[in-house]
Amino acid sequence: MNQSLPRVAHGPWSDLALHTIGWRAFQDLCSQVCEVLLGRPVEIYREAQDGGQDAVFLIPAISKEGDAIGSVQCKHTSDSTKSLRLSDLTPEFDHVRELVQLGQADTYVLMTNMSVDAPIALQMRQKLRALGVRKPHVLGKQYVVRSIRSSPRLRALVPQVYGLGDLTSILDERVTQQSRALLDYWIPKLKTYVPTRAHRSAVKALSEHRIVLLLGNPSSGKSAIGAILSTIASEDASHTVLALTSPRDFEAGWNPNDPGRFFWIDDAFGPNVLREDYVQDWTSTFRKVQAAISKGNRFLLTSRKHIYEAAKRRLGQRNLPMFADGSAIVDVGALSLEEKSQILYNHVNYGTQSQSWKTNVKPHLQAVAEVPEFLAGIAERLGDPTFTKSLVPRESALVRFMKEPREHLIDTVNALDEVSQAALVLVYVHQGAFDTATPDEAATRAVTELTGVALPRILDCLVDLKGSFLRGPAPGVRVWSFAHPTIADAMTEILREKPHMMAALLRGATIDTILSSFVCEGATAIQDALTIPATLNELLVARLLRTPDEDSRNWSLFWFLAFRANDAVFKSIVQGDPTLLDRNCWSAELITNNPKINFHARAHGAALLSDVLREESASKLENAAQTNFDLSFFDDPAIMNLIPPERLVSLGMKFRTHSLPNIEETISDIASNADLDEEPGSHLYASGGGRGIGS
Numbered sequence: 001m002n003q004s005l006p007r008v009a010h011g012p013w014s015d016l017a018l019h020t021i022g023w024r025a026f027q028d029l030c031s032q033v034c035e036v037l038l039g040r041p042v043e044i045y046r047e048a049q050d051g052g053q054d055a056v057f058l059i060p061a062i063s064k065e066g067d068a069i070g071s072v073q074c075k076h077t078s079d080s081t082k083s084l085r086l087s088d089l090t091p092e093f094d095h096v097r098e099l100v101q102l103g104q105a106d107t108y109v110l111m112t113n114m115s116v117d118a119p120i121a122l123q124m125r126q127k128l129r130a131l132g133v134r135k136p137h138v139l140g141k142q143y144v145v146r147s148i149r150s151s152p153r154l155r156a157l158v159p160q161v162y163g164l165g166d167l168t169s170i171l172d173e174r175v176t177q178q179s180r181a182l183l184d185y186w187i188p189k190l191k192t193y194v195p196t197r198a199h200r201s202a203v204k205a206l207s208e209h210r211i212v213l214l215l216g217n218p219s220s221g222k223s224a225i226g227a228i229l230s231t232i233a234s235e236d237a238s239h240t241v242l243a244l245t246s247p248r249d250f251e252a253g254w255n256p257n258d259p260g261r262f263f264w265i266d267d268a269f270g271p272n273v274l275r276e277d278y279v280q281d282w283t284s285t286f287r288k289v290q291a292a293i294s295k296g297n298r299f300l301l302t303s304r305k306h307i308y309e310a311a312k313r314r315l316g317q318r319n320l321p322m323f324a325d326g327s328a329i330v331d332v333g334a335l336s337l338e339e340k341s342q343i344l345y346n347h348v349n350y351g352t353q354s355q356s357w358k359t360n361v362k363p364h365l366q367a368v369a370e371v372p373e374f375l376a377g378i379a380e381r382l383g384d385p386t387f388t389k390s391l392v393p394r395e396s397a398l399v400r401f402m403k404e405p406r407e408h409l410i411d412t413v414n415a416l417d418e419v420s421q422a423a424l425v426l427v428y429v430h431q432g433a434f435d436t437a438t439p440d441e442a443a444t445r446a447v448t449e450l451t452g453v454a455l456p457r458i459l460d461c462l463v464d465l466k467g468s469f470l471r472g473p474a475p476g477v478r479v480w481s482f483a484h485p486t487i488a489d490a491m492t493e494i495l496r497e498k499p500h501m502m503a504a505l506l507r508g509a510t511i512d513t514i515l516s517s518f519v520c521e522g523a524t525a526i527q528d529a530l531t532i533p534a535t536l537n538e539l540l541v542a543r544l545l546r547t548p549d550e551d552s553r554n555w556s557l558f559w560f561l562a563f564r565a566n567d568a569v570f571k572s573i574v575q576g577d578p579t580l581l582d583r584n585c586w587s588a589e590l591i592t593n594n595p596k597i598n599f600h601a602r603a604h605g606a607a608l609l610s611d612v613l614r615e616e617s618a619s620k621l622e623n624a625a626q627t628n629f630d631l632s633f634f635d636d637p638a639i640m641n642l643i644p645p646e647r648l649v650s651l652g653m654k655f656r657t658h659s660l661p662n663i664e665e666t667i668s669d670i671a672s673n674a675d676l677d678e679e680p681g682s683h684l685y686a687s688g689g690g691r692g693i694g695s
Helices: 023-037 086-101 118-130 141-150 152-157 159-163 177-189 197-209 222-233 247-253 276-294 305-318 337-349 355-369 376-382 395-403 405-414 418-429 441-451 455-464 485-496 499-508 511-517 534-544 551-564 567-576 578-582 595-605 611-628 645-659 663-672 680-685
Strands: 043-047 054-059 070-075 107-112 135-139 211-216 240-244 261-265 298-304 329-331 433-435 479-482 518-520 530-532
Touching: 023 070, 023 107, 023 141, 023 152, 070 086, 086 107, 086 118, 107 118, 107 141, 118 135, 141 152, 152 159, 152 197, 152 222, 159 222, 197 211, 197 222, 197 298, 197 329, 211 222, 211 305, 222 240, 222 261, 222 298, 247 261, 247 276, 276 298, 276 305, 276 551, 298 305, 337 355, 337 376, 355 376, 355 395, 376 395, 376 405, 395 405, 405 418, 405 485, 418 433, 418 441, 418 455, 418 479, 418 485, 418 499, 441 455, 441 499, 479 485, 485 499, 485 530, 499 530, 499 534, 511 518, 511 534, 511 551, 518 534, 518 551, 530 534, 534 551, 534 567, 551 567, 551 595, 567 578, 567 595, 578 595, 595 611, 611 645
Parallel strands: 070 107, 107 135, 211 298, 211 329, 240 261, 261 298, 518 530
Antiparallel strands: 043 054, 054 070, 433 479
């Protein structure tokens, strides 16, 4: 039975554990307070020589006629009971005089996480005036806490504060169960989280465009930023956070009459490889996304770089304008050396390694941070003994751990006991989302038969892997998933080397998994796709021939057969069920992106396409050229061969004598019927775009 959370009154002066976040995080907090609350940018001026416990920022003048330059001094202590004393300012007297002489302390702000008594603050202001400061300010813990509680934007820029006190003081009973589940998972990670330039850019993009796409390589930290910004969004009473997995989930979850939804769509174009069906879904869904944004909804999407680049080419003019021009895209992997060093330090310092291990690796952390291939997700693993059991704490080994993370992860998974490995395979065959209430019975049975481990033992083991390899069920969420996508990548590599495992996967995996995540041996290799050995061709053909005749699945099937099947599989499929060639699927913006056309082109090249179906495809190509000015297939000889030579000559003559002379009239018609909410270029494909049926 659901019970509402108790209502608790909280005042703006309620305490937050600012002493626990570390001096660097407090420094970031102070700089953001200046920028958000004072409306003034700050520049780091100097780090003190007392072990890095304070720092000075400059507040630049607005203009030559505006305010003079000011300085902000921030002081941090790890002692929660400490109060500011006048003597704490004594070491700064010479620095203050120097700043005054340089004209950089017309205003001087001392900001600290210590408690400040009014008499002490008065004495400090008097002393600062005596040193030449015209506008002195002393801001203690009470001011900082009140600032945090009063500014959602400040909390978004410095998310560590969400783990400092009673969460209900910021997020009350209005938060949905799903959002609370996200918080439950991410709040323990906030101590190690470093708000990077990418994090701040994402906050800015959400503010300006109400949508942002985070791009990065595996383990770069894009999902972490996405999760934290999503949980921050959930504090707004007018927003409901929905964590989705595909564009179809958005269409199902979007209510045009509800302007208050924050959609977080991780791996929006496919988790490990490009999902062609996702791309096709987005071509029509992006229009609805724009409508939802205009109503007040916000969106956060993530994708691996190489997957988005492939999707971008296929989206063409149907891409969102702010994605096409890059204004709402943030490169998560672009980290400064300082950011890398802080991320690495936090993960090791706050991780669960033994103190002796931390002491041994500390001298080598700078070398690890300087690795060009540095990834935040791999830094996190260095703080977890689960992933470093066989790692020697020497510089060469630590650097290699960062340079070659997949190899280490594969070794770690292979070292697990058979029950743990069976649990990971079970999650893998469910496409990384194992719902205990509605499991795929065929896939589950295949795993138990293959591994020889009974299902109850596997289910018990899921709990043991929670927090390291798996993310487990929480209130409102009953699905087991991988703690990080790279674990799925490692499982792919492991299973690639075990043909007997592949046989089980082909028998147990869903048809959607096979069509989106596999490629045949002998076909063009695809990054991160699982290769099916030729010895399993017969089993694969049997599975593919049972693909349901549905427009969405036909799209994926045609694409697989056109580009991912080897010659033997392709021939067996077409000969086994020639009616597949006559199935329908969605249409595409460009005719060369239509999988059925590509399927027919390959069948024609193999002498497996009937004259009737060749005629059908040839007519569509001719129509694309004459009606939509789509000549993309002229660059693809296999597709162009679908048009008989004499008709190809005739097409050229028709295009020259009819289409080109009437081009001004066509442009005029497009302009008069244009939807002003669409991108101008998209109207050139108005007749061929979208998700029409019958292609």
